[in-house]
Amino acid sequence: MSALDNTARADGSEGSYNFAYLDEQTKRMIRRAILKAIAVPGYQVPFASREMPMPYGWGTGGVQVTAAILGSDDVLKVIDQGSDDTTNAVSIRAFFEKTANVATTTHTAEATIIQTRHRIPERQLEEGQILVYQVPIPEPLRFLEPRETETRKMHALEEYGLMHVKLYEDIARHGHIATTYAYPVKVDGRYVMDPSPTPKFDNPKMHDMAALQLFGAGREKRIYAVPPYTRVESLDFEDHPFQVQRFDKPCALCAAEDVYLDEVILDDRGGRMFVCSDTDHCEERRTAGHRGEMAGEEIAARLSAGHASDGEDGQ
Amino acid sequence: MSGATDRSELPLLRANGLTRFYGERIGCHDVSFELFPGEVLAIVGESGSGKTTLLNCLSTRLPPTAGAVEYRMRDGQMRDLFQLSEAERRLLMRTDWGFVHQNAADGLRMTVSAGANVGERLMAVGERHYGAIRGTALDWLSRVEIDETRIDDEPRAFSGGMRQRLQIARNLVTSPRLVFMDEPTGGLDVSVQARLLDLIRGLVTDLGLSVVIVTHDLAVARLLSHRLMVMRHGKVIETGLTDRVLDDPQAPYTQLLVSSILQV
Numbered sequence: 001m002s003a004l005d006n007t008a009r010a011d012g013s014e015g016s017y018n019f020a021y022l023d024e025q026t027k028r029m030i031r032r033a034i035l036k037a038i039a040v041p042g043y044q045v046p047f048a049s050r051e052m053p054m055p056y057g058w059g060t061g062g063v064q065v066t067a068a069i070l071g072s073d074d075v076l077k078v079i080d081q082g083s084d085d086t087t088n089a090v091s092i093r094a095f096f097e098k099t100a101n102v103a104t105t106t107h108t109a110e111a112t113i114i115q116t117r118h119r120i121p122e123r124q125l126e127e128g129q130i131l132v133y134q135v136p137i138p139e140p141l142r143f144l145e146p147r148e149t150e151t152r153k154m155h156a157l158e159e160y161g162l163m164h165v166k167l168y169e170d171i172a173r174h175g176h177i178a179t180t181y182a183y184p185v186k187v188d189g190r191y192v193m194d195p196s197p198t199p200k201f202d203n204p205k206m207h208d209m210a211a212l213q214l215f216g217a218g219r220e221k222r223i224y225a226v227p228p229y230t231r232v233e234s235l236d237f238e239d240h241p242f243q244v245q246r247f248d249k250p251c252a253l254c255a256a257e258d259v260y261l262d263e264v265i266l267d268d269r270g271g272r273m274f275v276c277s278d279t280d281h282c283e284e285r286r287t288a289g290h291r292g293e294m295a296g297e298e299i300a301a302r303l304s305a306g307h308a309s310d311g312e313d314g315q
Numbered sequence: 316m317s318g319a320t321d322r323s324e325l326p327l328l329r330a331n332g333l334t335r336f337y338g339e340r341i342g343c344h345d346v347s348f349e350l351f352p353g354e355v356l357a358i359v360g361e362s363g364s365g366k367t368t369l370l371n372c373l374s375t376r377l378p379p380t381a382g383a384v385e386y387r388m389r390d391g392q393m394r395d396l397f398q399l400s401e402a403e404r405r406l407l408m409r410t411d412w413g414f415v416h417q418n419a420a421d422g423l424r425m426t427v428s429a430g431a432n433v434g435e436r437l438m439a440v441g442e443r444h445y446g447a448i449r450g451t452a453l454d455w456l457s458r459v460e461i462d463e464t465r466i467d468d469e470p471r472a473f474s475g476g477m478r479q480r481l482q483i484a485r486n487l488v489t490s491p492r493l494v495f496m497d498e499p500t501g502g503l504d505v506s507v508q509a510r511l512l513d514l515i516r517g518l519v520t521d522l523g524l525s526v527v528i529v530t531h532d533l534a535v536a537r538l539l540s541h542r543l544m545v546m547r548h549g550k551v552i553e554t555g556l557t558d559r560v561l562d563d564p565q566a567p568y569t570q571l572l573v574s575s576i577l578q579v
């Protein structure tokens with residue numbers, strides 16, 4: 001990341017985009033918000049979110065954070081639901097290729113910045129990497145308390161009883177905590193935070209992560225962060241402890257266990273299989289020789305052609 | 316209601332010169348009194364006389380223009396409520412105090428179940444055992460005569476009387492010492508009112524609660540309160556033991572008020 005001193009135009013000419021689209025003034029403003037967010041882990045810092053040349057719901061918050069931290073030597077990876085190939089991921093990657101001319105990759109290990117919607121890569125992230133989340137609704141208390149003045153006060157005074165009211169309702173209705181994504185966490189023993197619509201499966205990865213985690217909500221104009229090696233605890237009850245989703249079978253393609261799987265419909269006769277949601281992880285494993293029960297090359301080809309699902313509910 | 320109050324104890328709540336203006340208009344003016352542990356004080360008066368304004372100032376929901384309110388904390392210290400930090404004040408409000416609104420929707424979370432409504436305060440003070448919270452909620456529902464099978468229903472599906480009883484349970488679950496009530500039986504059918512009054516009376520006696528209750532209904536004051544404060548144009552014009560004030564009113568306005576209703 002050498003963003004601070006980099007004011008070069010993407011193509012060196014006058015009148016084109018500034019490096020990484022945003023002007024330097026705006027980037028400084030966003031970086032100040034990011035620094036504040038890192039200094040107060042889990043606290044939602046307001047920022048003057050800009051219009052971006054894409055609709056809300058396409059990750060304008062994440063895009064602004066990425067634009068503000070991107071340097072010309074960065075290597076960018078963009079994923080959506082774990083896949084590098086969805087429309088959303090492809091467009092954002094293309095956007096930065098065009099406006100910042102940075103190298104991009106699909107390999108988690110090679111990336112210095114990973115912008116994500118709905119997943120944390122399966123591969124353990126390392127120091128020096130930054131994970132940028134696209135966040136639609138940053139306020140975890142919103143569900144039960146619509147007044148912004150009140151939720152701010154609750155954060156300030158650490159009044160988080162309401163979060164447990166929500167979990168109580170889950171158990172009362174479903175017999176267990178049925179929240180499976182955007183599962184609330186407490187950061188560094190202080191602020192309760194919405195981890196964005198990632199599956200709760202990914203919550204444990206946030207805890208003590210070596211990489212820096214940044215969250216950008218464009219429409220709601222908030223940035224928050226989890227610095228490297230920070231305590232992140234999922235809320236729960238003593239008699240209903242937090243648990244991640246479990247899958248009955250390993251990935252049908254690469255036989256990986258303990259990964260998050262997506263259901264893929266194979267035909268209209270009920271044929272289906274479960275495969276890694278993290279496509280890069282799956283490919284790497286197959287390259288390394290791992291084979292699942294349906295790892296025929298034909299199916300793999302069909303999959304990489306079209307299993308990725310587009311969605312527009314995350315930003 | 317008579318007896319019960321132990322005047323040899325130290326006061327629980329003390330108002331001193333409590334005044335609230337809304338611009339030029341008087342909300343309440345120069346109100347001073349002491350409330351003792353286990354005492355029920357009724358504030359009566361016609362519409363617009365300043366009852367709600369006074370109650371809201373006492374309960375710190377509204378900052379007074381002048382005057383002070385002191386409260387004896389659980390450690391025995393008398394503290395000026397408006398000198399407390401906001402965190403202390405909010406903690407006090409959801410643990411040691413209760414507030415029962417006339418309109419139950421103002422005091423309940425209408426979109427979560429009855430059980431969660433009762434359990435919220437417990438969770439707010441750190442209770443983290445689902446089974447224990449639910450057990451306490453069930454216990455409180457039965458104490459306010461709500462069928463236990465309704466625990467997972469939202470208060471939207473409750474009648475007015477049930478909502479009010481739920482609101483009371485939600486407030487009492489942390490064993491508060493002081494409860495404020497603003498017209499808790501207002502807007503209910505007469506028979507529903509009677510049942511609710513009975514319930515409140517029982518709980519107040521059983522739990523030894525101190526209560527400040529606002530009502531324009533002298534029958535409610537007679538039934539529930541030990542002491543009465545009559546307000547007019549924002550000022551207290553007469554105060555005394557409830558039976559004495561109602562049977563032998565001194566101020567001309569109180570005489571009018573008492574005579575204007577059927578003997579209770």
Ligand SMILES: Nc1ncnc2c1ncn2[C@@H]1O[C@H](COP(=O)(O)OP(=O)(O)OP(=O)(O)O)[C@@H](O)[C@H]1O
Binds near residue numbers: 340341342360366531
């Ligand atoms: N928010 C406000 N802004 C301006 N004036 C107010 C406000 N609230 C109350 N008042 C005025 O203060 C006076 C006392 O009102 P308050 O609501 O305390 O009376 P009350 O005795 O509770 O009446 P009611 O029996 O109708 O509930 C009235 O003149 C009222 O118009």
Ligand SMILES: [Mg+2]
Binds near residue numbers: 366367368
């Ligand atoms: Mg009133």
